[in-house]
Amino acid sequence: MSWQKEVDELRRRQAMAREMGGEAKIRRQHDAGRLTVRERIDRLLDAGSFREIGSIAGFGEYDEQGQLLRLSPTNIIYGRGRIEGRPVVVNGDDFTVRGGAADASIHEKQIAAEQLAHEYRLPLVKLIEGTGGGGSVRTVETAGYTYLPHLIGWDQAVANLATVPVVGLGLGPVAGLGAARLVNSHYSLLVKGQAQMFVAGPPVVAAAGEKLTKEELGGSGIHTRIGAVDDEAASEEDAFAMCRAFLSYLPPSVHELPARRTIDDDPDRREEWLIEAVPRDRRRVYKMRPILDALADRNSVFEIGRQYGRSVITAFSRFDGWPVAVIASNPFEIGGLWTAAAAEKIVRFVDLAETFHLPIIHLVDNPGFVVGSRAEQDGTIRAGARALAAIYQARGPWCTVIIRKAFGVAGAGHGNHARYRYRYAWPSADWGSLPIEGGIQAAYKADLEAAADPKAMLDEILGRLNQVRSPFRTAEKYLVEEIIDPRETRSVLCEFANLAAPLRQVGPVGFGLRP
16 A cells, blocks of 8 residues: 555656756866756755755656656756745756756746745745756757747746845856846846856857857956946855845845844944044045944945946945945045946835835935036936935935035935935035035136136135035034034944834835846
């Protein structure tokens, strides 16, 4: 009465599937410095936590008696596992089986992974290599017909961006549908020197007259700089660590709240050097990242998209254990001016924070939009208007700290003035419709042209204006709420994080984040 015979057959088939593309293909994968998909899953997830689904799906070859001779497994592996004890769904491409091409896949497994993540409200991690289930010209000959392109399961993949955290890890060459799957995520990266991404690879591009290597065409240095992917990892192990870190700041889905962590860091900690962090000479720049590190809980800052839109810093961090999204100006990069790329970066990050109920802290040193012919050709004002819209549409708790400059339309984007302005300023703050130094020539043009000594008059006008540009004058009129000692900033931000925590509301927001 035992079913042991069938269980033995199950184990035999599972063993065949675990052979993947065979010893030669596995060796080739290792020789290229890349792990196999099963090795990747083991290293990403908590030890022993992976439960595969569809473990014997593939293409069987049978003898005349109907006995299975060999099983060629599908090149898509998925299942459930845990990261730091939290359940996740993982979906990986097996490059050893037909390089991830469509004729070796069973698309239902990709769809099922997306559905599982959506319906059970679990984060989804995609390990992508090859075409990611995309097409191959060989498929045409094998099938005997061509098909009108359609994206199976794409509606579910897009819907997931509004409901569960989605991470895409590019771990080898990624093309076509694989590239689209990689960027259709909240956080994506490529492994430096090992992974590249392109709409079509070098052979196809060469046919169009452009001969490039994979790295020249779509290396991580290219895509992180233009923002097609968020980050690059030094190795696969680094990629897995970055994935785990990213997910640690987010809830499993929009139906829960990001969790607080116990961190041994005094919320009232004072960093004495902050009193002189901003130079008195307004022409001198300074580094914002050390300031953010000093304000946040120790070792809690996780920056996203460092190489793209470099005049703005976007990062997750923790304040008194609470996860928070931080936008910070980067005066070390073109003075912190908003470029089109910086504005697009802000839009995406604000939408991410809104989707997963993260309060936002904004550290501001923004002299305005970048100007000039290149800025106009880049459509800076259109991108900037989208960033302002994202900031004004945000409904989560928002705290602003004006570190130094806030000028013009872009400077007004430090927060939504129509809401309660939870806002502080440092004594170094300097604001207005435009910088005094740059506006004198326009405002006093006729006077300066008529003056016997234009330089002396310019110095005299500047002296008068400097008397009224003090942030204390602004605070007298209650046009800024509170000026604080820079060394007190961590304390007020931790207080904000604690006040904001009970205001966070679960559930989907009124829009879905777009890739």
